[in-house]
Each structure stands twice: as C-alpha cells, then as structure tokens.
Amino acid sequence: MKKAFLSTGLLLITILILPLFISPFLVYLSTEILVFAIFAMSLGLIMGFGGMPSLGHCALFGLGAYTVAILSEYTANIYLLLGAAILISLCFSIVTGYIAIRNKGVFFLMITLAFTQVLFLITSRMKFWGGNDGYSASVTANFGFGEITSNMGLFYMMGFFFVLSYFLLKLFVNAPAGKVLKGMMENEGRMIALGYNPKTYKMIAYLIAGSMAGLAGGLYIYKTQFVSPALFSVHMGAEVMIMVFIGGLGTVFGPALGAGAFVFLQNYISTMTDRWPLILGLLFIAIVLLKRGGILHLIQFVTTFGLKLFKPSRSRNAPVDKQVKGKEQAS
Amino acid sequence: MTLLKIEDLNKSFKALHILKDVNIEIKKGERHVIIGPNGAGKTTLFNCIYGTLPLSSGKVYLAGDRIDHIPSFKRTEKGMGRTFQKNNLFEELTVEENVRLAIMGKKKYRLNMIKPMQNYTDLAAECRRLLEEWEMIDRRAVLVKELSYGEQRLLEIILSLSTNPEIILLDEPTSGMSPTETSRFVKLIKKIPESITLVIIEHDMEVVFSLANKITVLHHGTAMMTASPEEIRGNQMIQEIYFGGGALSHD
Ligand SMILES: Nc1ncnc2c1ncn2[C@@H]1O[C@H](COP(=O)(O)OP(=O)(O)O)[C@@H](O)[C@H]1O
Ligand SMILES: [Mg+2]
Numbered sequence: 001m002k003k004a005f006l007s008t009g010l011l012l013i014t015i016l017i018l019p020l021f022i023s024p025f026l027v028y029l030s031t032e033i034l035v036f037a038i039f040a041m042s043l044g045l046i047m048g049f050g051g052m053p054s055l056g057h058c059a060l061f062g063l064g065a066y067t068v069a070i071l072s073e074y075t076a077n078i079y080l081l082l083g084a085a086i087l088i089s090l091c092f093s094i095v096t097g098y099i100a101i102r103n104k105g106v107f108f109l110m111i112t113l114a115f116t117q118v119l120f121l122i123t124s125r126m127k128f129w130g131g132n133d134g135y136s137a138s139v140t141a142n143f144g145f146g147e148i149t150s151n152m153g154l155f156y157m158m159g160f161f162f163v164l165s166y167f168l169l170k171l172f173v174n175a176p177a178g179k180v181l182k183g184m185m186e187n188e189g190r191m192i193a194l195g196y197n198p199k200t201y202k203m204i205a206y207l208i209a210g211s212m213a214g215l216a217g218g219l220y221i222y223k224t225q226f227v228s229p230a231l232f233s234v235h236m237g238a239e240v241m242i243m244v245f246i247g248g249l250g251t252v253f254g255p256a257l258g259a260g261a262f263v264f265l266q267n268y269i270s271t272m273t274d275r276w277p278l279i280l281g282l283l284f285i286a287i288v289l290l291k292r293g294g295i296l297h298l299i300q301f302v303t304t305f306g307l308k309l310f311k312p313s314r315s316r317n318a319p320v321d322k323q324v325k326g327k328e329q330a331s
Numbered sequence: 332m333t334l335l336k337i338e339d340l341n342k343s344f345k346a347l348h349i350l351k352d353v354n355i356e357i358k359k360g361e362r363h364v365i366i367g368p369n370g371a372g373k374t375t376l377f378n379c380i381y382g383t384l385p386l387s388s389g390k391v392y393l394a395g396d397r398i399d400h401i402p403s404f405k406r407t408e409k410g411m412g413r414t415f416q417k418n419n420l421f422e423e424l425t426v427e428e429n430v431r432l433a434i435m436g437k438k439k440y441r442l443n444m445i446k447p448m449q450n451y452t453d454l455a456a457e458c459r460r461l462l463e464e465w466e467m468i469d470r471r472a473v474l475v476k477e478l479s480y481g482e483q484r485l486l487e488i489i490l491s492l493s494t495n496p497e498i499i500l501l502d503e504p505t506s507g508m509s510p511t512e513t514s515r516f517v518k519l520i521k522k523i524p525e526s527i528t529l530v531i532i533e534h535d536m537e538v539v540f541s542l543a544n545k546i547t548v549l550h551h552g553t554a555m556m557t558a559s560p561e562e563i564r565g566n567q568m569i570q571e572i573y574f575g576g577g578a579l580s581h582d
Binding site for chain 2: 004171174175176177178179180183186190191192193194196197198200
C-alpha cells in the first residue's frame, strides 16, 4: 500500500509540474499520450498479468468514445457521459468476456478480434451516426469548476484520470485478486489444485480492463471531438498492443511509457520522414527479440547496472529516485 | 469409514483403453500406496480422481458424495489435495510467496482487490507455521527455481497441505530425490496426522513398505489387488512380476 501511494504521489507531482518544462505543443501532445496511457495500461492488465492478449481491446475504447459522442447531443454533464461510457463498455465486456475467457492464446486473440470486427461493421453502416465518415461531436468538459477549454486544462484533466487509473491498477495487482490472476497466468493447473476458479479472476480483470478502456475512450472525445469506425479497426487493436509491448509487458506503468513513446515517435518522426512505420517496426522487432523486455525493463536494467558501477557493495538498495523508475519491480 | 471410493472407473484416450473397471476403496486415515510399472495408468487414475481429466465412465465418491462431475477447484474446496508427478510450482516466486498463495485459496479475502496481499498477518503466520513444520523456514526467501529438486518436491507437498485437505494424492513424491532427501521426506510424511488420508504413487519399495498400510497394485490399467503390505509381500505372483524382474524400479 505504501509503495502504491509513494509511486502514485511521485507520478502526480510529475504530472503537475511537467507543463512548466515542456513546450505548449508537447503539452498538447501529452494530452493524447495520457489518454492512450490509460488505454494501454488497461490492456496491460489483462495481457501482462492475466495472459489474455486481446486484439480487440479497442472495442471498449471505441464504445466509450461513441457513447460520449452520441449522448453529448442530449446532455453536457460529464459525470453522466463518462459514467455511461464506463457502463456501456462494462456491459460489452461482460458479454464478450464470458465467451472470450474460455479460450487461450491465439483463440482468445481471434475471438476478441471478431467482436471488434462486428462493431466495426455496425458503426460503418450506421448512417445516422456518420457511418464510415465518422461523427463529430462538440463536447466541453465541465466538472463543476468551470469549462475546460485550454490545452493546459485538458492536460490536467487527462492527467488526473491517468494517475487515478494507475493507482487503482497498482492496488489491484498487489491485492489478493491480482496476485491470484498472475499466479493463474503462470500456472493455471496448480492454481486450480489450490482451489481457485480461474474464470472468476480472469473475468474480474477483463471487466476492470474493459471499463478502464471505456473511460479512456470517453476522455478521448474531449480532445478529438470526433469518432469514426477506425476506432474499431484491427490497426487500432494492434497499435495499443504494440504500446504494451514496447513499454513493458507484466508491469503497470510500462504500457503507459509505451503509449508515450508511441505517440511521441509517431508525431515527431512522421514530420521528419514518412518511413515512420518502418522505424516503429524496427523498434518493435528489437523489443520482441529482447523477450518481454520493454522500455521500463530497459530503464530498470540501466539503473541497476549503473548502481552496481557506483556502489558495488550495496547494489540492492536502490535510492528512492531510482525506485521511481523501478517501481514496477514489486508487481 | 470409507473416505474415497472409486467405482467401475474406466478411462480411454480415443482407442486406448487405459483404466479398466477400477474399483478402490480408501478408508479415512489410511496410507494407501499405489504401485505398478510405468504406463500402468497411475497418474491417469489420479487425474481422473481429481478431475483434471474427465472419466469415460464410472463414479468417484468423496465422503459419500459423488464428485466426478464437479470442477477440480471445487474438489479442492471439498478437501482433496494433490501433488504433481512433475514439479508444478510458481518458479518465479519465493517459497514464502508460493505458500501464501496456496493458503489464500481457502480464505474469503482471496477476492479482495485493494488491500495488499502482504498485509494479511494471518496469512504470514500460517505460512511461517507450515514452513517451520516442514523444516523449510530457512529457505523462505529463496526463489523456487533456485531450490534443489528435492526441496521443490517437498514444496509440492507443502502447497497441497496448505489447502487444509482431508485427503492428499501424492504422485511419485520421492522421484528424483537423493537417498538423504528421501529418508528426510519419509520422516516428515510420518508426522502428518491421521486425520489426513494419504494416497501415494510410489516406486521406491523401501518407501512403500515404510509408509503403507494398504497397497493397491495397478497393472495394465487394472487394479489387480488391494491388500495389506504383508499380503503383498507374501503374494507369489506379485513377487514374480515386480520384485523378481525389478520392473518397479523407475527408469
Ligand atoms: N493425455 C493423454 N493422451 C493419450 N494417452 C495418454 C495421456 N496421458 C497418458 N496417456 C497414456 O496412458 C498410459 C498411462 O499413463 P500414466 O497414467 O502416466 O502411467 P503411470 O503414471 O502409471 O506411469 C500411458 O501409456 C500413456 O502414454
Ligand atoms: Mg505417472
């Protein structure tokens, strides 16, 4: 608990002071990064702690986005809108999760993809809500403290939800249910012999991840003001999976870093060269070849290695500032 | 009192008829050892009793209740524990973490999603008691993958004991153990109270005769005979099949 509070506190402070050090464009870009960070962390939970690689996690994100976009015609209350986004994603997760968690590995991947394809087809035929061309919404966030219109305001809004999501996930993975989930991923047969019902724990994780992705999708609209069936594309499903991979599978924070790296590179490199997919591909291959290691693991490796150089005698007791980066070690 | 009853159990893998009309009754408190050459179907029998594999036909009763149709994790809840022939542990976790995860299986708070697992003091206390009992307390902080093979075998048993079972199925617990580890193991097994019934698949005849008070001989998927150790020792046919040819020694 202490550790979760500590790392959340540090994350919160980082978010609070970050805009002081970065350019306005980066603040704008970070808004998107934070939304995708929530999205990627939620997928990271089922992929890295539950062994459920969903290629259709974007379905929940897309549903959240469509829910807010469509309902914003009738109400501007952000609590209602985000609540509805979470609820709809949760309902969809209950139905699809019930079927999907009975499968493993490639079959899980394909089933989740299939559900998403269904949504893709439905939304592209939904002429009333824009069909293939997408649907523009005009939403302004207002939590009761006035309208949030500036980029800085949006950044802090997304930052708040990001830190909250991080904290909740951190609690979950260290609590009994999270530990059981991880044990299930590592050795399901043994967990069953210990009296645990695998479906219960997988379903819990699937629902948490689904609701969180729905929330991220709902938040996304406040930045883009636009939804389209592309949210349900294989492309989208694969992109968020790549974020999890390059950030660090099996950690809470890794996928957030992955989202950051992905969005950042996409925006920067694509202005310099149109070979951006190639560079991303190479990065992805390198990380997959390194096996399971993402950016977070790399940072951990470098910090422990660096510490060994400086303090050969006490290399195991990392000072606090290093532990921030290595904070996922415990989970 | 009969605790575990196996009635007309048959198991086939497609055309392979592995277990044929197996009938075994195991009484409460018994140390029931199952012997038989490799491929006789002993592990398959355990998998059928525990529900890891579905039966082709037959019935399994635990304390009078039919259990052959309920999922495995529910059999654990009903008081059945098992170990695996091949070590089946959480290799990346420490000994202590393995045991805690095992003990937590019967706790209501296993579904808690907020409070860190390490803050449950009852879990820590029970874990410590169990590890002390099994002389593994010094190894509590070691990663399981770094344990010796014999220690891992022992941890298998500790994990199966963590669920408070009434009956434990032990699949070749001493396989791969050194002679020292084996004698230490026998000593520890003898300390398990009679309230816990043991069913043990075992190849080492010395271990068999020092633990068993009932022996079942499984041969080509048939329970040829269930009898006391003395009767098994005195039986001419069994002597010829197993002790003469040395077919019981594990390859
Ligand atoms: N899942 C399976 N599919 C097909 N055949 C199997 C399977 N499991 C075991 N067998 C076969 O069943 C027979 C008995 O195996 P097993 O129960 O492991 O024997 P034992 O434990 O007595 O050495 C062997 O011939 C084995 O090849
Ligand atoms: Mg066997």
